[in-house]
Amino acid sequence: MLAVSFASWLDLPGFSISEWLQGTPLIPRLPSVAIAQYMKCYAEELGLCKNIIPHTRVNSIQKTGDVWTVTGVRADGSCFSYTSKHVVLACGKMKQRQLELPRRNPALPIVYDALDMKTYMTNDSTLGTSENNARVVVIGDGISSVDAVRVCLENEIPVLHVMRRTERQLKNTVLSRLSPSQYPEYHLVYRMMIGKDVHPLYERTTASSVVDVDEKSVLTISTPKGNRYEKASMLAVCIGRVCDMEGILPGKYTFSGYQCDQDPTLYSVGSFAGDHFVRFLVGGCLDVARSIHSFYKDKNNNDT
Structure with missing residues (x-):
């Protein structure tokens, strides 16, 4: 997965990404794993490891x-x-921000980011198949929720995207300001979020929130038109993190x-x-x- 920030924005003092790569990056956005490796090498290059206790x-x-x-x-x-x-x-x-529900269903898998979602999909090959035709429900309207939606669509898994913001509010978020040319993968999902594009495996509901889940993994979703009910195969809660x-x-x-x-x-x-x-x-x-x-x-x- 590519980092959101351009590589040139992530240079640290004294040892740039270009110096680490021994040349200018060929693409403006490097993979996240590459940025993590650069930061590890940065500490080694500047002799900072003795000051860091991981x-x-x-x-x-x-x-x-x-x-x-x-x-x-x-x-x-x-x-x-x-x-x-x-x-x-x-x-x-x-600490992942938790979804506050009056009850929990241990049988319903809950993940909090795209990485956890990929790990679960690796271990459960029935997700999105005829054996388990319930949709994945993604909650949130930020970058992490878009990553979760992308993982679903790339694996041809149907997804219901539940967003608290209204369509008008979505047009004033960070996602709305991302350049289509530099962030095509986010822009494609953002257009679906605001109703400009459609995808056969994607459905959205704005100004909505999940308020309950029963023993059969059926979610109660509060919408402007009243409650709707959706059986979920997985719940991706992408509503941010908190300091603990x-x-x-x-x-x-x-x-x-x-x-x-x-x-x-x-x-x-x-x-x-x-x-x-x-x-x-x-x-x-x-x-x-x-x-x-x-x-x-x-x-x-x-x-x-």
């Missing part, structure tokens, strides 16, 4: 006096504890930009700060680095 889980972020203490567990089960004058929350939005800091960072903290309103030594970057695209990361991180550098520069000046 596969860890942070359990606690607490402040005592003017010192932060961050504790957690490494992949091998060993514990760690670090102290610092500043903390930057760069954990992103890792509950139990980790005590207290209530808000951010106006990258710096915390309540504590100037606490920062956030990336999707935690509202920068949902990778290409925005560099600017946010540079702003935080500037702020921390100014703190120590002023401190040194006051000490002399």
Whole structure:
């Protein structure tokens, strides 16, 4: 799957994608796996690996006096504890936003992105066949929902696309601003979402939401014309992600930009700060680095 951002937008300071590829990319958008590999090589090229501890889980972020203490567990089960004058929350939005339903049906598979959907399809060859002719129901109207719809159509699986926004609201989303020439795969689905194009395996319902599911995997969908009922073979819930800091960072903290309103030594970057695209990361991180550098520069000046 191709990355949404152009390769030239994803260059990191000191070692560009062109340098990594040893030449200019032949296509403007590289596969997502290539971007991930570039970022791994970036850390190696600039000698940053010693400053990165992957596969860890942070359990606690607490402040005592003017010192932060961050504790957690490494992949091998060993514990760690670090102290610092500043903390930057760069954990992103890792927890999938859940669909709130009054009941659950364990027999109905639920996935949250296109990757999970592909994995499930690999293990269930009956999806979309005469053995299981119920449609896949995709919930959401963002880029991840389009990816899920694309996976269904590419595998010739019928799909019902349930969107909370109205058709008019859909015309003012990120999808509406994507160039047809640079993002043809998203543009094709977007035109179906707003009713400009049709596909024999695709049906949409706007201003709608799934409100219940029964023991037979029949969904109750609230629409402007009343409730409709749809038997589903799979439910793809693509309604975004949330930051889950509950139990980790005590207290209530808000951010106006990258710096915390309540504590100037606490920062956030990336999707935690509202920068949902990778290409925005560099600017946010540079702003935080500037702020921390100014703190120590002023401190040194006051000490002399």
